[in-house]
Amino acid sequence: MKRNIVIALVLIVIAAVSRLVPHVWNVAPVAAAAMLAGAIMPRKWAIGVPIVAMLISDSIIGFYHMPVMLTVYACFAASALMGSWLKDMKAVKVLGTSLASSTLFFIATNFAVWATADWYEKSWQGLALAYTLAIPFFRNTMLGDFIFTVVLFGACTVVRHGLAYLEKSRALNCQPPCA
Numbered sequence: 001m002k003r004n005i006v007i008a009l010v011l012i013v014i015a016a017v018s019r020l021v022p023h024v025w026n027v028a029p030v031a032a033a034a035m036l037a038g039a040i041m042p043r044k045w046a047i048g049v050p051i052v053a054m055l056i057s058d059s060i061i062g063f064y065h066m067p068v069m070l071t072v073y074a075c076f077a078a079s080a081l082m083g084s085w086l087k088d089m090k091a092v093k094v095l096g097t098s099l100a101s102s103t104l105f106f107i108a109t110n111f112a113v114w115a116t117a118d119w120y121e122k123s124w125q126g127l128a129l130a131y132t133l134a135i136p137f138f139r140n141t142m143l144g145d146f147i148f149t150v151v152l153f154g155a156c157t158v159v160r161h162g163l164a165y166l167e168k169s170r171a172l173n174c175q176p177p178c179a
Contacts, residue, residue, distance in 0.1 A: 004045050008052075011037055014152075015053035020060060026137045027144030029152060030054065031079045031101045035094075036152045038083020046083060050076035071112035075105045089153060098149040102142040110134045 011033040018028045030050050037046035054073055063069060079101040086094050110130050113119060120126035 004041055007041060008037065008045055008049050011049045011152075012053045012056070015050060016056040019053075019057040024140055024144070026140040027147075029144070029148035030076055031105065031141075031145045032098070032148035032152045034076050034079035035083035035086060035097060035101060035149060036156060038080040039086040039089060039094075039153075040156065043081070043084060046080040047077045050080055065113075065117055067116035068109060068112045071109050072105075075101075075108050078104060086153075089157060094149060094153050095146065098145045099142065102138070102145045105141055106131075106134065106138040 015028070015030045015033040019030070030053060033053065034046065034050035037049040041049075051073055054076060058064075058069070082097050082101055086097055111127070114122075114127050114130040120130045
């Protein structure tokens, strides 16, 4: 349990802080942190990571249109659930899931904006316009999710291999090499 708390706190801090510092629109590690949490933590912990990170950062940035905000939170919870398919951390599967997460986010959040806000005409043309105008943000989302997924899953793999090496060294009663 202590391990879960530490991992959750690290991922929450990374995700929340990334939204508070200047950054390119839609380029943040929230989905990547959610997927990694899903891959390495129990489901309830994994879903809590993006939700808590978003609540913390939104409480500072400001809350917004509730139906859209709830859709955003639901998409990040779904990213955590998608992460549970990534326990083996196979690169192609991880990157494919990152793309699926970005796509879900694009489809769901832009539909929510069209359906619940007064920005677009409530017609097929209005829906098409909502998606068309969101394409640059989708590009940023995919790019950010891809980069942060590689970084977070890569770091996790490096840490796991390092810990396995230390465990093996201890089991053999050896000292790790000095730097």
